[in-house]
C-alpha cells in the first residue's frame with residue numbers, strides 16, 4: 601500500500617516531463633529513508649539527466665555529508681526500470697549500485713533494447729532487493745506513446761475531430777465553420793503541447809488555412825505535418841510561415857526550404873497511413889494528433905492505425921453536410937464542456 605503511494609508520487613513527477621522528453625519516456629523517482637521522502641527527481645528534458653540522477657542529486661544537496669549514509673539505507677521508487685546502457689547519460693543502475701541503496705521498487709520494466717531487464721539484473725547481482733510491477737497499469741498508461749513506439753515501430757496516433765449533434769463534420773459548401781466552442785479550442789491547443797506532431801491533409805489546409813500552433817496554451821508547438829501529394833497548398837498559407845518546423849509529405853520532391861521540409865514518397869494513393877506511420881517512426885516522432893480532414897481520418901480508421909480518438913460533439917445540428925468519421929470501440933471518458941461534449945475512445949486493437 602505504501603509502495604502504491606510512493607509510486608503515485610513518481611507518476612506525478614514523471615508527468616511533469618510531458619511534452620519535453622519525447623521520444624524518451626516520462627520517468628519519476630522518489631527516495632525514501634525510514635518512512636520519509638528524502639529526495640525526488642524526474643526526467644526533465646530529452647537528452648538531460650534521468651530521473652534517478654536528479655533524485656540522488658536532490659538528496660546530496662539537501663543532506664550534504666549525511667547523504668551517503670541515508671542513501672545506503674534507502675528505498676528508491678522509480679516508475680521505469682533503471683537503465684543499464686550508456687546512452688546520452690551513464691547507466692542509472694550503476695549509479696544506484698554505487699550509492700549502495702537497499703531496495704529498488706519499479707513500475708514498468710523498460711522494453712528498450714539496451715535495457716529490457718538488464719537494469720533489474722544488474723541491481724539484483726549487486727545484492728539490491730528489487731520489487732517490480734507496482735502501479736504497472738498506470739505507469740504504462742502514462743508512457744503509452746513510448747511503449748507503442750517501441751512495440752509497433754510507429755507513433756502513438758490520436759485522432760481528433762468535432763461533429764454536430766446529428767453527425768456532420770463539415771458543411772456542404774467548403775467555407776470553414778466552427779463546430780466546437782472556445783473551451784474545446786483551448787483544450788486542443790493544450791493537447792498540441794503534449795504531442796510531438798500534428799497532422800492534416802490537403803483539404804483541411806485548403807479549407808481552413810490552419811496554423812496548427814498551441815498559441816492558446818503555454819508550452820511547445822508541435823511539428824506540423826501536411827499530406828499534400830501534388831503540392832497544391834499555396835506557399836502563402838500559414839503552414840508555410842516558417843514559425844515552426846513543417847513537414848510536407850508529397851510525391852514531387854525532397855528538399856528543405858527554411859523551416860519547411862519536403863519529403864517525397866512513392867505512391868501515396870496506396871497504404872498511405874502505413875507509410876506515414878513508419879516515416880514518422882524514422883523521424884523519432886513518438887506521437888501525433890491527426891486533426892483532419894474526414895478523408896485522412898477515415899483512411900487511418902480503415903487501416904486500424906489509431907490508438908485514441910477525441911471527439912467533440914456540439915449541441916447544434918446541421919441536417920446536411922459531410923458525414924463525420926465513425927468508430928466502434930469503447931469509450932474511456934465523457935466530459936461536458938461549456939457547449940460541447942467530449943468523448944475519448946481507446947482502440948483496443950482487438
Ligand code: AOF
Nearest residue numbers: 627643650651682683687688689692712
Ligand atoms: C531511466 N531513467 O529517467 C529515463 C530512462 O538517450 P538516453 O541516455 O537519455 O537514454 C534513453 C533511454 O533510457 C530511453 O529509451 C529509455 O529506455 C531510458 N529512459 N531510463 O533509467 C529515466 N528517461
Ligand code: ZN
Nearest residue numbers: 650683691692
Ligand atoms: Zn537511466
